Amino acid sequence: MTSRKNKTIGVTVLGAGLAGTEAVYQLIRRQIPVRLVEMRPKHSTGAHTSDQFAELVCSNSIGSNLPDRASGLLKEELRLLGSYIIDVAYKYRVPAGNALAVDRGAFAREITRYLKGHTLIDFVNDEATEIPDDGLVIVATGPLTSPALLQSIKKRLGTAHLEFFDAIAPLVSTESINMKVAFKADRYGEGEKGDYINCPMNKEQYLAFVDALVKAERIELSKLEKDERKKYFNACQPVEIIAESGVDSLRFGPMKPVGLTDPNTGKRPYAVVQLRQDNLLASLYNLVGFQTNLKHAEQKRVFRMIPGLEKAEFFRLGQMHRNSYINAPKLLTPTLQLKKDSRIMFAGQLCGVEGYTESAATGLVAGMNAVRMLQGKEPVVFPPETMIGSLLHYITFDGHKEFHPMNANFGIFKGEAGLKGDLRKEQIIKAARRTFREFCDSL
Numbered sequence: 088m089t090s091r092k093n094k095t096i097g098v099t100v101l102g103a104g105l106a107g108t109e110a111v112y113q114l115i116r117r118q119i120p121v122r123l124v125e126m127r128p129k130h131s132t133g134a135h136t137s138d139q140f141a142e143l144v145c146s147n148s149i150g151s152n153l154p155d156r157a158s159g160l161l162k163e164e165l166r167l168l169g170s171y172i173i174d175v176a177y178k179y180r181v182p183a184g185n186a187l188a189v190d191r192g193a194f195a196r197e198i199t200r201y202l203k204g205h206t207l208i209d210f211v212n213d214e215a216t217e218i219p220d221d222g223l224v225i226v227a228t229g230p231l232t233s234p235a236l237l238q239s240i241k242k243r244l245g246t247a248h249l250e251f252f253d254a255i256a257p258l259v260s261t262e263s264i265n266m267k268v269a270f271k272a273d274r275y276g277e278g279e280k281g282d283y284i285n286c287p288m289n290k291e292q293y294l295a296f297v298d299a300l301v302k303a304e305r306i307e308l309s310k311l312e313k314d315e316r317k318k319y320f321n322a323c324q325p326v327e328i329i330a331e332s333g334v335d336s337l338r339f340g341p342m343k344p345v346g347l348t349d350p351n352t353g354k355r356p357y358a359v360v361q362l363r364q365d366n367l368l369a370s371l372y373n374l375v376g377f378q379t380n381l382k383h384a385e386q387k388r389v390f391r392m393i394p395g396l397e398k399a400e401f402f403r404l405g406q407m408h409r410n411s412y413i414n415a416p417k418l419l420t421p422t423l424q425l426k427k428d429s430r431i432m433f434a435g436q437l438c439g440v441e442g443y444t445e446s447a448a449t450g451l452v453a454g455m456n457a458v459r460m461l462q463g464k465e466p467v468v469f470p471p472e473t474m475i476g477s478l479l480h481y482i483t484f485d486g487h488k489e490f491h492p493m494n495a496n497f498g499i500f501k502g503e504a505g506l507k508g509d510l511r512k513e514q515i516i517k518a519a520r521r522t523f524r525e526f527c528d529s530l
C-alpha cells in the first residue's frame with residue numbers, strides 16, 4: 088500500500104462507504120489526521136458502479152423522515168451529534184413523500200470531493216488485505232468486503248464471518264415512462280405534490296404479471312447462496328421470491344394500492360408499482376421494492392408488462408449480492424471495539440447493522456470513540472434507551488440464539504412493562520429524547 092502524504096496518522100479507516108466516511112469526518116472535524124483506504128475503482132465490489140465514496144448501492148432512500156418512526160428518531164439523534172452523512176443527505180434531498188431520498192450521484196460526489204482533497208486525510212486507493220497491526224483502526228469495508236480481507240479477518244478473529252444475500256432494484260429513465268397510463272400521487276395525498284409515479288394494474292394485469300414473474304428465469308445461485316438466503320432475514324427480498332409466497336403477497340406488500348386513486352378510472356387500482364425519483368434532475372426513477380435476481384433479459388421482458396413501463400429504458404438492472412457481517416455479539420463491545428484487541432473497531436454493515444442510516448450511525452460512534460481514545464478518555468457506551476444505544480446493545484448482546492443483522496426499529500427497545508402498540512411507541516420516543524439530551528450533556 089502506498090500513501091501520497093507523509094504525516095502522523097491518528098487512525099486508519101478501511102472503506103470509504105457510509106460508515107467509513109462518517110467515521111473519517113468525525114475524526115477530521117476534531118483535527119485528527121486519518122488514513123483512509125478504499126479499493127474502488129481499482130478493485131470492484133460487483134455492486135458499486137462508480138469510483139465515488141459513500142455510493143448508495145440500491146435504493147436512494149435513507150428511510151423515513153417522520154419523527155415517530157424508528158428511522159426518523161435515528162436521524163434526529165444523528166443530526167444532534169453532527170452527522171456528516173445525514174447533513175449531506177438533506178442537502179441533496181429529492182421529493183419522496185415522508186422518506187429522505189437523495190440524488191445519489193450529487194450526494195456521493197460532494198462527500199468524495201470534500202474528503203479526498205482534505206489536508207488531514209491520507210487517501211490510499213488500494214485494497215486492504217489485512218487489518219493494520221498498529222494504531223487505532225476502524226474496519227468499515229461493508230457487506231461486500233473483499234474476499235482477501237474477509238479471509239484475514241476470519242483468521243484474526245478465529246471465528247467464521249456470516250453471510251446472507253441481498254438484491255438490488257432496477258432504474259428506468261423518466262422519459263420512457265408512459266404518463267398517460269402512470270400517474271403522480273402519494274399514498275393518501277401525504278406528500279401533496281405527488282412525489283411517486285404509480286403504475287396501476289387491474290386484476291387481470293396483476294395476475295398475468297405475477298405469473299410471468301414467478302416463471303421467469305433467474306440467475307443461478309450456488310447451494311450456499313440458496314441456504315444462506317433462506318436462513319437470514321433481510322429487508323431486500325427479491326420481488327420474485329415475495330411473489331412466490333402467494334398470489335396476493337405483492338398486492339399486500341410492495342404493490343399495495345392503498346391510499347391511491349387512478350385519475351384515469353377514478354378508482355383504486357387492484358395493485359400498483361411505485362417509482363421513486365432517483366436524482367435531482369428527475370431523469371431517473373427506481374422501482375420501489377423491486378429488488379430482483381432475474382436474468383437481465385427476463386427483467387426487461389417481465390417489467391415491461393407493467394402498465395406505463397411498456398417502453399421502459401433501463402439504466403440499471405437488478406442483481407443479487409453477498410452481504411457479509413461479523414458475529415458482533417461474540418466479538419464486539421457496545422463501543423464497537425474488538426473484545427480481544429480494543430484498538431480495532433468495526434463499523435457499518437460488517438458490524439451487524441442493516442441499512443444506510445444504521446451504517447452511518449455506527450461509523451459516527453466508532454469515529455467518536457476513536458477520538459476519545461486518542462484524548463485519553465474512555466470510549467462511550469450509548470444508553471440503551473436511545474435509538475443508537477438500543478441498536479448497539481442489540482448487536483453486541485451475547486444472548487442471541489442466532490444473530491441476524493438489525494435495523495433501527497422499536498422492537499429492540501425494552502420499553503415500559505405492560506405498554507403496547509402506540510402507547511409503547513410514544514413512551515419509547517419520549518424516553519429516548521430525554522435520555523439522549525442528558526447523554527449529550529454528559530459528553
Ligand SMILES: Cc1cc2nc3c(=O)[nH]c(=O)nc-3n(C[C@H](O)[C@H](O)[C@H](O)COP(=O)(O)OP(=O)(O)OC[C@H]3O[C@@H](n4cnc5c(N)ncnc54)[C@H](O)[C@@H]3O)c2cc1C
Pocket residue numbers: 101102103104105106107124125126127132134135141142143144145146147213214215216227228229230231232233236253254255323406407408409410434435436437441442443444446447
Ligand atoms: C446488494 C445490496 C443492496 C443493498 N440495498 C440497500 C438498500 O436499498 N437500503 C439500505 O439501507 N441498505 C442497503 N444495503 C445495505 C447497504 O450496503 C448498507 O446499508 C450500506 O451501504 C453499508 O455501509 P458500509 O459503510 O458498511 O458499506 P459500504 O457502503 O458498502 O462501504 C464499504 C466500502 O469499503 C470498500 N471496500 C471493501 N473491501 C475493501 C478492502 N479490502 N479494502 C479497501 N476498501 C474496501 C468498498 O469498496 C466500499 O466503498 C444493500 C447492500 C447490498 C449488498
